[in-house]
Amino acid sequence: MKLSQETLRILKNFSEINTTILIRRGNNIVTVDASKRILADAKLPESLPNDFAIHDLNSLLTVSSLFDNPDFDFKTDKVIIKNNHRSVNYCYADPSVVQDAAPLRQKIPNMFKDDSVVQKFTLTEEDLKSLRQAATVMHLPYISFIGDSSGVKVVAQDISNDTLGNFTLQIEDKASAKFQHNLLLDNLRVLPSTYEVSVSPTITHFSNKNTQVEYWIVMESV
Numbered sequence: 001m002k003l004s005q006e007t008l009r010i011l012k013n014f015s016e017i018n019t020t021i022l023i024r025r026g027n028n029i030v031t032v033d034a035s036k037r038i039l040a041d042a043k044l045p046e047s048l049p050n051d052f053a054i055h056d057l058n059s060l061l062t063v064s065s066l067f068d069n070p071d072f073d074f075k076t077d078k079v080i081i082k083n084n085h086r087s088v089n090y091c092y093a094d095p096s097v098v099q100d101a102a103p104l105r106q107k108i109p110n111m112f113k114d115d116s117v118v119q120k121f122t123l124t125e126e127d128l129k130s131l132r133q134a135a136t137v138m139h140l141p142y143i144s145f146i147g148d149s150s151g152v153k154v155v156a157q158d159i160s161n162d163t164l165g166n167f168t169l170q171i172e173d174k175a176s177a178k179f180q181h182n183l184l185l186d187n188l189r190v191l192p193s194t195y196e197v198s199v200s201p202t203i204t205h206f207s208n209k210n211t212q213v214e215y216w217i218v219m220e221s222v
Helices: 005-017 057-064 102-112 125-137
Strands: 021-023 026-032 040-050 052-054 071-072 079-081 086-091 117-125 140-150 153-156 166-172 179-184 195-197 202-207 211-220
Touching: 005 026, 005 057, 021 026, 021 166, 026 102, 040 102, 057 079, 057 086, 117 153, 117 166, 125 153, 125 166
Parallel strands: none
Antiparallel strands: 021 052, 026 040, 040 211, 071 079, 079 086, 117 195, 140 153, 140 179, 153 166, 195 202, 202 211
């Protein structure tokens, strides 16, 4: 079978969250980072034929990039990546040594409730890009969602050192409540895209408006 560019892009993004992944039959995949502060869920354009575990997802993707539009033949113990007269046997990992994100995903409805959301807004791909670039260039480790009398803002800053300055995106002119909730820039491992963002004191939900991918990121107590 072929894997679409969208599927490969999602898998690459998931490899940046956790290099290991347990994939179950069907078109739904989930992953969680090692510290369980980033959970991601995606629905792929393709349906995968069986369950398997990958110890190093980035390695698998690098191997597949050696081929031009390869076929993926998913066996019970390995995937065969092939194109014309060339092929690679890539063996699966033991599922017991791979982090399974499914149990945490099942708990999300109890961990993240609609009535805990203090603000919803749209974060465009352009704004997300500029936020990440500014935070990286200025060495600002936190992304803060702030609601106050001036409206809703997303601010890249160093909460413990305001002498570094900050970068501000004015999102809306009016906030639903007064709040400030913070996440680490390093945990903002979402695909470049436009998102519907739902902020709560403990978890913020990012729902991709162009692809069936969503993320739940734990907020920081600072």
